[in-house]
Structure formats: C-alpha cells, structure tokens
Amino acid sequence: MLKVTQQPDVISFGGGLPAPELFPTREIAECTAEVMEEYGAAALQYGVTEGIPEMRTWVADRLSRRLNTIFDPTEILIVNGSQQGLDLIGKVFLDPGDHVVLENPSYLGAIQAFDAYQARYLTVETDEDGIVPESLERVLEHADHFPKFLYLVPNFQNPTGRTLSAERRVAIVEICERFGLPIVEDDPYGELRFEGDDLPSLVSLAKTDTVIYSGTGSKILAPGLRIAWLAIPDHEIREKIALSKQGTDLQTGSLAQYVFHRYANKRHAFEAHVDRIVETYAHRRDVMVEALERTMPAGVSFNRPKGGMFLWATVEGVDTTELLKRSAEQKVVFVPGVSFYPGRDIHDGMRLNFSNASEDKIQEGILRLAAAVREFK
Numbered sequence: 282m283l284k285v286t287q288q289p290d291v292i293s294f295g296g297g298l299p300a301p302e303l304f305p306t307r308e309i310a311e312c313t314a315e316v317m318e319e320y321g322a323a324a325l326q327y328g329v330t331e332g333i334p335e336m337r338t339w340v341a342d343r344l345s346r347r348l349n350t351i352f353d354p355t356e357i358l359i360v361n362g363s364q365q366g367l368d369l370i371g372k373v374f375l376d377p378g379d380h381v382v383l384e385n386p387s388y389l390g391a392i393q394a395f396d397a398y399q400a401r402y403l404t405v406e407t408d409e410d411g412i413v414p415e416s417l418e419r420v421l422e423h424a425d426h427f428p429k430f431l432y433l434v435p436n437f438q439n440p441t442g443r444t445l446s447a448e449r450r451v452a453i454v455e456i457c458e459r460f461g462l463p464i465v466e467d468d469p470y471g472e473l474r475f476e477g478d479d480l481p482s483l484v485s486l487a488k489t490d491t492v493i494y495s496g497t498g499s500k501i502l503a504p505g506l507r508i509a510w511l512a513i514p515d516h517e518i519r520e521k522i523a524l525s526k527q528g529t530d531l532q533t534g535s536l537a538q539y540v541f542h543r544y545a546n547k548r549h550a551f552e553a554h555v556d557r558i559v560e561t562y563a564h565r566r567d568v569m570v571e572a573l574e575r576t577m578p579a580g581v582s583f584n585r586p587k588g589g590m591f592l593w594a595t596v597e598g599v600d601t602t603e604l605l606k607r608s609a610e611q612k613v614v615f616v617p618g619v620s621f622y623p624g625r626d627i628h629d630g631m632r633l634n635f636s637n638a639s640e641d642k643i644q645e646g647i648l649r650l651a652a653a654v655r656e657f658k
C-alpha cells in the first residue's frame with residue numbers, strides 16, 4: 282500500500298495523518314528561536330526521565346481542567362509519542378502469554394506494541410456505543426488466565442470513530458474495579474470533538490488508582506515533535522514505567538519539550554489552533570459522509586463520528602482486502618478492517634481517514650471507491 286500511496290495521483294484514506302497544512306510551522310520556528318534565546322544550552326542538555334517540570338505542570342493543569350479531576354505534576358510522565366507509552370505499559374505489565382482485554386476492532390499500534398511482549402488477547406463485544414459492559418463482565422468471569430489490563434480508546438476510536446457512551450463508562454469502570462483489572466485509557470482524539478459535550482473520562486470515574494490515562498500532542502499540534510504523556514496515579518506503577526523509560530531512551534528530547542511547552546503556553550494561539558483543526562476535520566467528515574451517501578450502492582454502511590480522524594464502513598459480503606486491490610487500481614486506498622481485529626476473522630470493514638485529504642480529493646476519492654465497490658456488487 283505504501284508503494285501505491287507514494288504515487289502522486291493516488292488519493293489516500295489509508296493513513297492516520299493530521300492535515301500538514303494546518304501545522305503552525307512559522308509559530309514553531311519562532312518558539313524554537315525563543316527557547317534557544319531563553320534556555321540556550323539547557324534546552325540541548327540531558328534532562329530528567331519524567332520530563333521537564335514545565336511540561337509536566339502544563340499537562341497536569343490541562344488534564345485537571347479537561348478531565349474534571351485533579352492531577353499533580355508528579356503523576357505525569359512525558360513520553361516519546363503515546364506509542365512509547367503503550368510499549369512501556371507492555372514492558373511493565375506483560376510476560377509472554379499474558380492476556381490483554383481489547384475492544385474488537387482495536388487500535389493496530391497497540392496490538393503491535395503488546396505483540397512485542399507476546400501478549401494474547403481477549404476481545405469484548407463492541408458496538409456503535411463502544412464496549413458492551415455485559416460482554417466484558419462475561420469475559421472476566423470466564424477467563425482462565427486473568428488478564429493484566431483492559432486497553433481502550435473511549436473517544437472517536439481508531440479505527441472506528443466510535444465513542445463509548447456515558448452510561449457504559451460508568452459500568453466499565455465499576456466492573457474493572459470490582460474485578461481488580463487495571464484500565465489503559467488511550468485518548469489521542471478526545472480534544473477533536475466536532476459536536477456534543479465531552480463525556481467523563483474513565484480516569485475521573487475511577488474510585489481507585491486503576492486507570493492509566495494516555496494523551497498526546499500528535500493530533501492537537503504535530504506528531505513530529507513526539508511529545509505525549511501518561512498520567513499514572515499509582516505510585517508504584519509510575520516508578521516502574523519511569524524506570525523502563527530510563528532503560529529505553531533516558532528521556533524524551535529536551536528541545537522538543539521546551540518548544541512544545543512554549544507554543545502551548547501561548548494559550549490563545551494554541552486554543553485557536555485546536556479550534557481550527559476541529560473546524561477543518563468536522564467539515565471534511567461532512568464532505569466524506571455526504572459523498573458516501575451519494576455514491577455508495579446498497580449493502581455499504583458507514584457511521585458519522587462526532588470527532589476524531591476516522592470513520593468506519595462495512596461492505597456487506599465483501600472481503601475489503603480484495604476490494605483494496607481493485608480500488609488501488611482506481612487510485613484510491615484505505616485500510617482493510619481485518620488488520621484491526623485481533624482474531625483476524627472479520628473481513629468486511631474498512632477504515633477511512635478524513636483528516637488528511639482536501640475536500641476535492643475526498644469527493645473524488647469516494648467516487649472512485651464507490652466504482653470499485655460496484656464491481657463487487
């Protein structure tokens with residue numbers, strides 16, 4: 282697929298890339314100059330593993346405001362992308378053969394991170410409102426090998442764009458606390474909400490320290506900075522994860538942390554930037570949904586996520602890996618859904634990214650995709 286997407290006339294709904302034209306490149310250049318002026322060598326020196334104090338404080342303040350629960354800067358660990366956070370969690374929690382509970386389908390990068398520690402998976406029934414609590418309860422009751430944690434993306438999930446409903450959040454936290462199952466709440470898309478109100482985070486609903494919350498600057502600023510964070514209320518787990526990070530890369534890059542912090546601290550500019558992303562992606566989502574409604578034949582269904590970067594479509598009776606071969610000839614690509622199912626057993630889904638293509642490209646790409654689908658119908 283990579284080879285195909287590199288051709289200039291191919292329209293890709295396949296990647297999970299933010300819109301590069303929205304990156305505040307000039308402002309980041311200015312922030313870099315300001316950081317060098319103010320901090321000089323300190324911004325180029327080694328720093329503490331947990332992250333520079335300014336970033337940890339900024340994250341703690343922002344999460345305390347957004348998630349409606351108080352975080353202390355000492356609970357925050359700055360990581361090299363939330364992908365590193367997932368790897369460190371795998372490293373600390375998992376021995377070969379250990380089980381992890383996942384949504385079905387689930388984020389592929391998490392499966393890859395946990396695969397490296399030879400994890401096995403228990404999947405929970407999932408619908409348009411996210412994980413079904415009764416199914417989670419059944420899975421935990423019948424597990425011979427009790428799992429190490431539940432991993433989930435509650436807001437505008439990758440790959441489906443689905444959001445876990447408010448009632449289910451309460452139920453899932455209650456079940457996990459009752460069974461003593463830690464939760465990894467991965468939330469890269471929570472700030473990219475196009476409509477409706479924020480729903481309570483799982484970490485704010487928990488009565489105990491069982492939830493690790495993961496956030497990132499990748500979708501609200503730029504993934505190239507590799508600045509992300511874990512909020513880990515449990516002291517012992519936090520120490521273990523910090524120690525693992527020390528063994529992995531000593532620390533997240535000092536310069537990137539200072540630059541991120543400098544930009545994020547220009548509060549007005551930063552909030553306006555996030556608003557611009559939300560507005561642009563919301564519009565692109567609308568364009569994609571309208572194009573799908575207009576062009577797709579019967580048997581194709583799709584959702585209309587209230588935020589994030591992806592929507593999920595199913596093509597009844599069609600193996601979307603085969604469809605991809607045909608659509609690549611029409612010069613449009615997507616990710617076949619099978620890759621996101623740990624059991625690799627469901628073949629009719631596809632993930633469509635709407636953040637990275639212009640409106641014209643979205644219109645044209647969906648037209649081509651519909652032509653490819655019609656060849657199967």
Ligand SMILES: Cc1ncc(COP(=O)(O)O)c(C=O)c1O
Pocket residue numbers: 297361362363364365388390434439467469496497498499504508509
């Ligand atoms: C659910 C989820 N978690 C984590 C990541 C990794 O993001 P980061 O750039 O912070 O490593 C992504 C990226 O697409 C994602 O979709």
